[in-house]
Amino acid sequence: MEQPPSASEEAARNFLKLIKQLLQEKAYEGVKMLFQSPNEAARNLQHLPLIAMDIYEDICVPSLEDEVNVEQPELFDCANELLRLVAQYYFSLEELMLELMEKIEESSSIAVFSAYMRALQVVLQRQGDQKPQAVEWCLQSVSSRLKECPLPGFLSEGYDEAAGRLLEQNQQVEDLMAFYITIDLFYKPLLAEILTTGASVTSIFRNCGLTRRNAFTCFYVQLMGKPLALLEMGYVRDELTHKYVHQVVKSLTEAVCSCLSDPFYLLGLVEQRARWQRKLDAEKGVYEMSSQNMFLIEEKMPLYAVAMFYHALLVGNLLPPKAPKIYQPLYLFETGLYLVSVLLEQVEPPLQHCGLRLLEHLMTNTLANSGVIVPCSSLQLDVHKRLCESLCKIVGYSPQVSLRQVGLHVLRKYVLAFDHEGKYFVLKNLIETLQHDGLLGYLASMYKDLVDQAMCLTASELPLVFSGKQFREMLLLCLCVLPQDVKSDLLLHSDRICNALNILRYFAIRDLSNDTGFWHFLPEIEERLIQPLGKALDFSLAHYKAYKERVENGQSSSDDALMQKQLKMLAVNISNSGMASGDGLDNNLPDIGREEKLDVLSSSITSLESLLGLYLRANECIEQSLRNRQQQQRQISPSSN
């Protein structure tokens, strides 16, 4: 048997009827008065726990729609205010949380999203430190909604500085920023509350399990990932205009810092996550999500988002003044490398850009400003290999010119950050493992410059890595650049050959006193570079000249395969310089006419001739220096006798 309604229930029902009546009459101010006027509020608010559910279902849900927002904005605002009251008085927090989570994920516009976010804020404030799992789910639904925001395609493909400056003029980016700003308004009071309640906790060690504070920390870090991270390519240090992107990044960074207290705390966990893969084992209950330290779970705290946090903190100059200053710069550098690698390994150019900037900061500000030189022993960490691989991939093959340029600059700085031995091993490993011809040539000339520098300082006592056995190994690596001896494709490897000849000429002229041991190794170089290259140049020139003649006489069809190869090479160069359309290369290039063929052949012959010029010049230098050395020796020997 149904109980007759009590007097208070009756009153509550009547009050609900009154609200509905007022809304029907569009007396929105009247509804407002019911809760805002002190006398009315005192009488009416007591009814809310009983009718909150009805207000939510009958008024809020149908009114908080885009259509209503456009056609009856006053009704929308009124429903928005009522929803906030519902959140304050609804008796079952869990039930309302579930409702709000669903509505937030489904929200079709920023207006609807922010209405439900306001309510969620109140609910989470009421929830306090209780049931952090529920809090985490709520925050998860906010992140999920954010990922649904449509983004302009160029964000994940990369954009240049000029486009970066105009980024926020794009409608979709503007809408996205509105979501972020709403979220910012949502978490600010909650954060303040977390920080005040957290202050009373006096445990010796940080609790890294699931707590409200940690759930929020993970949430902030997640927000620093995509899509926000894709907007940071246009970051310019000390820029005068303050973009919304930077304001949001700043606000999130500050939030993470205040939750962590020590902003470098997460760095200690980075190595644990990036260096050692957690071995999952169902038998022992080791799953992706089973770690008792929630900062170690990728889904809760994605490593690339952690990297973006440190990018903002260091590159964006957002380190709080109270941050600890007792960390070793080398530790910060080495741990930072894991994060840089993670960013460089991402497919989106904006994230790679952030990775490069972070690496540059680590080298310039963290190391160089503290006068720290990275010792060779640091290379025992595998992260260096990982970093070199991804960095060189960008420098050699990224379709973005600016990335390749910054990448090369950073690669150079990275090599120079080590001590002599470290520089040597990095260069040697790179030259041994890389395939990119231009990059190999660049690194070889870098080694030459390092030897030159060392010779200028202490020619007679060169470090071990710049003379003798180790110098020989490196010299042969730099100079022996004909992979198939005489049959090597000289045009394909022209960059490297050019560099090799320059290095050869340099040492022939510079090291007359044989401090490096260069002249001891000359016979080997003769055998492995000079002789085969001479022959290869003769063959190639003769071949191309004959080919050109056949084209001129219209008898070239048998050589078309070679021509295709040449054109492909040309096309690869074009795509590397960022001029390709982006569709990738066709395997079969269209047939070209006679004139074009002749052009290609002429340019090939010119390249070969310039190589030949360099080759002859290097030989001349060697001969001249040999004569000089003999002369010197003759001058020395009578006096020594």
Added chain:
Amino acid sequence: MPEESKKIDLSNDGGVLKEILKEGTGTETPNNGSKVSLHYTGRLVDGTEFDSSVSRNEPFEFELGKGRVIKAFDMGVATMKLGERCFLTCAPNYAYGAAGSPPSIPPDSTLIFELEMLGWKGEDLSPNQDGSIERTILEQSEKKRTPSDGAFVKAHISGSFEGRVFEERDVEFDYGEGSAINLIEGLEIALEKINVGETSKIKIQSKYAFGLKGNEAFKIPPNATVEYTVKLNDCGKGLEEWKLSDAERIDEAKVYKEKGTNYFKKENWSLAIKMYNKCKNLLPNTADTNEEVKKLKIATHSNIALCHQKSNDNFDAKQECNAVLALDANNVKALYRRGQCNLIINELDEALDDFQKVIELEPGNKAAANHVLICKQKIKETKDKEKKLYANMFTKLAAHDKETEPIRETDVLSKCGEWSEEDAKREAELTLERDNVIMI
């Protein structure tokens, strides 16, 4: 100089001086590698405070002796007892050196830290961070290399339970294959994070040690926590997959296949599967164009299937056979093995199909012919059983129907001619009940 005499010279060159303000309790001090929690305040000699955990309202945590913090800090904290408070005076070469740390610390600064030790704990190396594997470093190493998968490891281990040493030996093995030399899992997990040259004490709870069974030979009871002291003498380089060309990958995969076969011969099925899986993962994705890769993949899946069969894991074995058959639909071995698995897991029709296909491909295959007979027999038996079962079921149901028929609700209707309100209500409630039953 009574004031100076109170200062303890920690670096033996006057670079790090400690002055105790309040004695700590006990005699223990934290070992290297421990996670330490403390409060500190750093000041320049003129009294300017440049850094303080107190002002951040939270203790500072770091791993001791790992080069995380400036040298003087590592040295000083390592000598502190629980609850101790002290001043640490640090010369520039033990702090920020000639360069300082602009803007807060000028070049060549001597610093004074006030420290208060709050506590420390061993480093948690367990995969779930539940304290089941805990390390304390006894002897630090300057080297940074640690064993990675496949690296050759040389170590000295000594295991103890309640102070009694139960095993002490030198071990040499390929990382990832520790169980072949009876190395407990927890120790192998810990070794991954030990630097070459380091000696550490590892406390391992039973789930990563001898488990519920304990170990009779070592006199370890069930559910026992054991302690190992391990010195990592050397480790080679692990497999650097990213550097490998396709040809090198194939060569490496062959090595792992060989290892798998060795473990198979020793009847160590789990390690054999581990090695075969490594072999499989190393193979390049060129099975469709490269015949050698295809053959290796087929052989590996087939061997994994056999290992699973041997360890009575017929579902996994069937999956591996499916993988073989996806590459080579007429692979007799895989068909035969899958047939066996199907037979055991009672997928009799599928088993029959497999064995019949084997006979189709190899008409003289007697084993398959026998299995076809077994399958047919079993199918017949099952059908007979089912027949009996259903026959019984129908008889019973029929009997039941007869019994219940007189009380059916339709009788009420026939008697009354039409439903009364009460009847309707009862019917509605019954429907509701039925719905609930269905829902459950």
